[in-house]
Amino acid sequence: MTLEGKTAVITGSNSGIGLGIARRLAREGANVVLNSYTDTPEDHALAVDISEATGTKARYIQADLSNGDAARDLIAKAGTCDVLINNAGIQHVAPIDEFPTAKWEAIIAIMLSSAFHTTAAALPMMRAAGWGRVINLASAHGLTASPYKCAYVAAKHGVVGMTKVVALETAQEPITANAICPGYVKTPLVEAQIPDTAKKYNMTEEEVIQKVILERQPSKEFATTDQLGGVAAFLCSDDAAQITGTTISVDGGWTAL
Ligand code: NAD
Numbered sequence: 001m002t003l004e005g006k007t008a009v010i011t012g013s014n015s016g017i018g019l020g021i022a023r024r025l026a027r028e029g030a031n032v033v034l035n036s037y038t039d040t041p042e043d044h045a046l047a048v049d050i051s052e053a054t055g056t057k058a059r060y061i062q063a064d065l066s067n068g069d070a071a072r073d074l075i076a077k078a079g080t081c082d083v084l085i086n087n088a089g090i091q092h093v094a095p096i097d098e099f100p101t102a103k104w105e106a107i108i109a110i111m112l113s114s115a116f117h118t119t120a121a122a123l124p125m126m127r128a129a130g131w132g133r134v135i136n137l138a139s140a141h142g143l144t145a146s147p148y149k150c151a152y153v154a155a156k157h158g159v160v161g162m163t164k165v166v167a168l169e170t171a172q173e174p175i176t177a178n179a180i181c182p183g184y185v186k187t188p189l190v191e192a193q194i195p196d197t198a199k200k201y202n203m204t205e206e207e208v209i210q211k212v213i214l215e216r217q218p219s220k221e222f223a224t225t226d227q228l229g230g231v232a233a234f235l236c237s238d239d240a241a242q243i244t245g246t247t248i249s250v251d252g253g254w255t256a257l
Contacts, residue, residue, distance in 0.1 A: 002028060002029040003025060003028040003029045003030035003082075003083070003233075003236055004029035004030075005029075005031075006029070006030045006031070006082040006083060006131075006236075007030065007031045007032075007033065007078060007079075007080045007081055007082050007083070008022070008025045008030040008031070008032050008033070008081075008082065008083035008084075008085060008236075009032075009033040009035070009074065009075060009078045009081045009083070009084050009085065009118070009122070010022045010025070010032060010033065010034060010035065010085040010087055011035050011063075011065055011071075011074070011085065011086055011087050011088040011114065011118060012035065012036055012065070012087045012088025012089060013032075013034040013035055013036065013085075013087060014034060014035075014036040014038065014042075014043050014046055014060070015036075015187065015188050016185070016187030016188055016189060016225060017087060017137060017182070017185055017187055017225050017228050018034075018035075018085065018087040018088070018137075019034070019046065019225065020224070020225025020226055020228055020229045021085055021087065021225070021228060021229045021232045022034055022050060022058070023050060023053075023229060024226065024229025024230060024232065024233050025083065025085075025229070025232065025233060025236070026050045026051075026053070026054040026056045026058060027053075027054055028233050028236070029054075029056060030056060030082075030083060030236075031056050031057040031058065031059075032047075032050060032056065032057075032058045032059075033058075033059050033060075033061055033074075033078045033081075034046055034047050034050075034058065034059065034060045034061070035060070035061050035062070035063055035065075035074055035088070036062070036088070037062065037063070037064040037065065037066075038062065039062035043060045043062070044060045046058075046060060047059050047060040059078075061074055061077050061078065063077075065088050065109070065110050065114035065118075066106055066109040066110050066114070067109075068109075068113055068114070068116075068117045069117075071113075071114040071117035071118050071121070072117045072118070072120070072121040074118065074121075075118055075121035075122050075125070076121065080125055080129065081121075081122040081125045081126065081132075082125075082126060082129055082131060082132055082133070083132070083133045083135070083236055084118055084119060084122045084126075084132075084133070084134050084135070085135045085136075085137065085232060086114065086115035086118055086119070086134070086135070086136045086137060086159070087137040088110055088111065088114060089110065089111045089137065089189065090106065090107060090110055090111070090189075091107075091149070091152055091189055091192075091193070092106075092107060092151065092152070093148045093149055093193070094148055095147070095148055096150045099150055099151065103151060104150070104151045107151035107152055107155050108151060108154070108155050108158075111152070111155040111156070111159065112154075112155040112158040112159055112162070115136055115159055115162060116162065119134055119162075119166055119177075122134070123166075123170070123175070126170075126175050127173065127175070130174060131174045131175070132170070132173075132174070132175035132176075133175070133176055133177075133235060133236050134163070134166055134170075134175070134176070134177035134178070135177075135178055135179075135180060135232055135235050135236075136159045136160075136162070136163050136177070136178070136179040136180070137159075137179075137180055137182070137228075138156045138159045138160050138163070138179040138180065138181045138247065139152070139156045139181055139182060140181050140182065140183045140216075140249065140251045140254045140255055141153045141156045141157075142156035142157050142159055142160040142179060142181050142247065143157075143160065143181055143247065143249070143255050144254070144255055146216075159179060160179050160181075160247055163177050163178060163179040163245065163247075164177075164245045166245075167244040167245030167246075168245060170244070171244065171245075174241070176235070176240065176241065176243060176244035177244055177245065178235055178240075178243060178244060178245070178246055178247070178248065179246075179247045179248070180228060180231055180232065180235075180247070180248050180250060181247045181248065181249045181250065181251065181255070182223050182228060182249075182250045182251060183216070183217045183223060183249075183250065183251025183252050183254040184213055184214060184217055184222050184223070184251075185222055185223045185224065185225060185228065186222040186224075187225065190213065190222075193213070194208050194209065194213070197212055197213075214252075216254050216257065217251060217252040217253070217254050218252055218253035218254065218256070218257065219252025219253055220252070221252055223250045223251070223252065227250060228250060231248055231250055235248070
């Protein structure tokens, strides 16, 4: 199916998975709205690059999704939203009794509350258009846990739960809501963890990748941002019209363990 004439809003899409999904949905014909909390020439250049490569309309709209009003305003500024990809995310790692409250609040706001606000703002647009797709980037950590990631694991489990609610509330409409649960994907979010972990365990960065990061990913390979773009495109297709309220793992077997 083509996404020609549809608008996809992808939160947190000036890098990593969000950018990979934006590029793929634009190749499928969607007009994409890129977003992050920054507002640099490079951010806007990404949209120009996508427009030139695909012939679709791409825009960059700044919004700091730690603020609920800004999240709703992002959707209002997009003007229309047929496909909503809730992807923005951050990470912080610390034992729960040392976990900074500000980090807890930021992670819950950016990864869970923002998806509530954008979905609430986008659903009326999808209903008016008579078609819609809500795709939440959860994680293997939306289905299972690791130590030291209390806020991330809580937010991602929350996102999986909210996805189910949205699916039930839209079940008799041509709208679906699903969560993609990646294992490890090599993006800035993961790359940022490698040097510190190498220092902490006195390992080379390659040892950290194989023995620490990919330890729980049985395939011993990272998923790619292109693959996640492909899964998002599939969830937008007519073949996926009866897939709603579920999770799709892209984790090299992690959650089969
Ligand atoms: P990334 O750091 O490359 O991208 C995160 C995006 O979120 C960036 O565009 C960043 O600017 C944006 N963002 C951060 N704070 C924001 C804010 N306050 N307002 C607006 N945008 C903000 O990381 P990624 O790996 O591409 O992660 C994307 C999503 O995928 C996240 O939700 C992450 O939890 C999830 N995920 C990633 C992995 C992985 O291994 N990389 C695995 C599972 C799930």
